[in-house]
Amino acid sequence: MVTIRDVAKESGFSSTTVSIVLNNAPLARYIPATTKKRIERAAKKLGYRPNLFARSLRSKRSHTVGVMVFDMTDPFCTLVLRGIQNSLYQSSFLPILTDVQNERSRFERYLEMLLDRRVEGLIVVANWLFLDINLLADLEKSSIPTAIIGCELNTDQISSVIVDNEVGAHIAIEHLYSLGHRKIAIIRGPKGLTDSIPRWKGIRSFAKASGLELDPRLILDLPESREPGASFDAGYKLTEELIKQKRPFSAIMAFDDVTAFGTIRALAKAGIRVPEQCSVIGFDDVATSSIYSPALTTIRQPLETMGGMAVGIMLDGINAVLEKRETPALHRKVAPELVVRESTHALL
Amino acid sequence: MVTIRDVAKESGFSSTTVSIVLNNAPLARYIPATTKKRIERAAKKLGYRPNLFARSLRSKRSHTVGVMVFDMTDPFCTLVLRGIQNSLYQSSFLPILTDVQNERSRFERYLEMLLDRRVEGLIVVANWLFLDINLLADLEKSSIPTAIIGCELNTDQISSVIVDNEVGAHIAIEHLYSLGHRKIAIIRGPKGLTDSIPRWKGIRSFAKASGLELDPRLILDLPESREPGASFDAGYKLTEELIKQKRPFSAIMAFDDVTAFGTIRALAKAGIRVPEQCSVIGFDDVATSSIYSPALTTIRQPLETMGGMAVGIMLDGINAVLEKRETPALHRKVAPELVVRESTHALL
């Protein structure tokens, strides 16, 4: 490997000067252009690349951030990750990606590994996370700029980026209502999930304002499960039960898109056509939704944007640390958006 | 930060001894248990964590590998990434993930960044890659153990892991044939994609062996496009054309699952029911396939396994480098598997 000393020898200057020139350090002001030229030429000729280990050792900076995903296979992640990637690409940071797979032990081990590598910031993609005080405590203890995506939070240590669940649910049910639906079945999220509460709140507030009656026998809850994939099966089973009940309904509002897919499958199996006989709406706008058959009407979370925002907040935090400024944690709630596709239809 | 010298001071020994004990170096054989105990206790008490920058500077090892994905949003990637993650978890390596987004410039920049960070190995997830000699040359030049997933290769510098496309296509068409289908439409892959050729070969070899006639007017090609998402639209459009032709067919074999989804949508739009009136088979077994409506019959690529294999090969390569052994590049072809679900049905 060619070192700075090789460049020094080649160019005829000391390694100090080489360092100053190549980094364009403040002192470079005093160095004549001819010297700079010679050094730069020598560096290029030898193909010099600074050793980042040495540089990091001195500067105590890694130019690396950690990304912890709670479940890679959750379709929620993909677009968030792309957003993270793209925002990071502008900066000089590179991400170390870890897939926690919803296991506490993995979370702890990965967090330790990331901290050992002196990541300068942390982004946690906490889709489908059953919030755990201990995890939060671990994160806060780390004391590096951290942003969580997809999990409501109120700490002043850790920032968060979430969609406005209440508004989203409100828009969703309003859409069904405006299509003429009155007997609406609702599959709520699992109790332990932070998203479940505000979404339910959004539904109730619309119901109250519009006079829509919510039949308690048409309201079901997703069971608590560690795997997000499970929500497909749960959506399927709950919809089967719904059908068995024989209580009429003309629309189903599913907790999320994957649940909605399960619902559609169950409906199809029972010979109920979507959207002609029953409308279905989801939540998230996962990649699959637009290519599903029928294409799913849903509430879009701007996932890529959210990933980018989290990076922005974290980067600000990193800069604040470097400049020894204080920055309070930010809690951003982004607006969801109704995406009307094929799975909802006006009541005939 | 607490350094090895702090531990030395706290325990009353020199930093040398501390280093030997904590790393359980060969010389630790000679050090009495009491000394070890005291050092370990001091380290724990102070919460000592070795500085990896310093260690890397000395050892020239980063314990990091680079992962380059050509398109994160391709559903092909997710499971491959999980396989990579899981295999890496066993080892002490951590992955730096980069999303090339099918752009040459990103590829080059990321490769340079990874190399600067002295990643010890490289894994390239080259789904949907229009193979490019220059990319390969760049990769070979890097001269670190590299494994490519999803792209046929024959270099002796770079290893590869792919599914046996020929066998897969053979199994797929055989499945349709065994269900009684004789008029089979085929949507082939784009010309520039390495996978396209062997899959077509598999189809033809089965046709020849079984006496199945392939109607050239029922054979269409996917256009070349940089985005994998485009294959949904292409599948949709090609199927529309197929229908417009009015040439009868009872089954469609799509190049991959996403194309198959486009096909199913077009069929549904035209009022043709799957599988009752037309069977559809895909290729890949992407996560969406099992939850699609109807659930898609397809040829499964063992994606998670393939990710794991690539890691295994790369890790062997890294070990070989450390031990100054030579290892030739490995080219693994894994067996695909037919997954029968709802989208194919016996001809009535």
Added chain:
DNA sequence: TCCCGAAGTTCGATTTAAATG
């Protein structure tokens, strides 16, 4: 010679303090 431990050097880049004309 064997066992135990310490002093000193090395990795490569940055930075402080200082030396030239």
Added chain:
DNA sequence: GCATTTAAATCGAACTTCGGG
């Protein structure tokens, strides 16, 4: 004092060498 350059110290761990018992 100024412009220009550099020797030497520093970051933290690991390894080589050496000395004392």
